[in-house]
Amino acid sequence: MLPIALSAEARTESAQLLNAILADSMILYALYKKHHWLVAGPTFYQLHLLFDKHAEEQLELIDLLAERVQSLGGIAVGDPRHAAELTTIERAPNGAEDVPAMIHRLLHAHEIVITKVRHAINRTDKNEDWGSNDLLMSDVLRRNELQVWFISAHLVDVPLVGDK
Numbered sequence: 406m407l408p409i410a411l412s413a414e415a416r417t418e419s420a421q422l423l424n425a426i427l428a429d430s431m432i433l434y435a436l437y438k439k440h441h442w443l444v445a446g447p448t449f450y451q452l453h454l455l456f457d458k459h460a461e462e463q464l465e466l467i468d469l470l471a472e473r474v475q476s477l478g479g480i481a482v483g484d485p486r487h488a489a490e491l492t493t494i495e496r497a498p499n500g501a502e503d504v505p506a507m508i509h510r511l512l513h514a515h516e517i518v519i520t521k522v523r524h525a526i527n528r529t530d531k532n533e534d535w536g537s538n539d540l541l542m543s544d545v546l547r548r549n550e551l552q553v554w555f556i557s558a559h560l561v562d563v564p565l566v567g568d569k
């Protein structure tokens with residue numbers, strides 16, 4: 406099909422691995438937007454902005470992943486209801502959660518993505534699908550790890566001045 410000098414088996418496996426990560430990324434994007442809207446409390450403004458920044462970055466990854474699937478001759482997951490069928494990220498309850506719960510939920514979702522990305526990096530390395538391998542490592546893995554750092558930093562207890 407597409408003359409990219411990669412076996413049909415390798416392209417099919419990569420497309421499946423990438424679609425699973427794409428579906429999770431679509432759910433993670435939606436989770437960030439939900440938290441962007443529903444967050445409340447003393448850290449409202451910074452988290453409102455940070456959640457939206459991370460959502461935008463996930464949206465960029467979604468586009469890269471989907472276009473990579475197409476480049477391999479696969480069919481990218483497009484409908485959010487299809488993504489909901491494929492994802493292994495637990496559905497969040499309707500309505501708001503408190504900030505620590507939102508952060509734990511996001512960190513758990515990131516770890517699900519990162520676990521799949523690490524596995525896919527390994528598989529694409531074995532299959533010599535370097536295009537997918539580079540996308541997963543340089544873009545998806547690094548961006549998710551960076552977002553985990555930024556989100557995790559909000560869990561640190563900062564003692565109040567004068568507290569014993």
Ligand SMILES: [Fe+2]
Nearest residue numbers: 441442453457
């Ligand atoms: Fe907004």
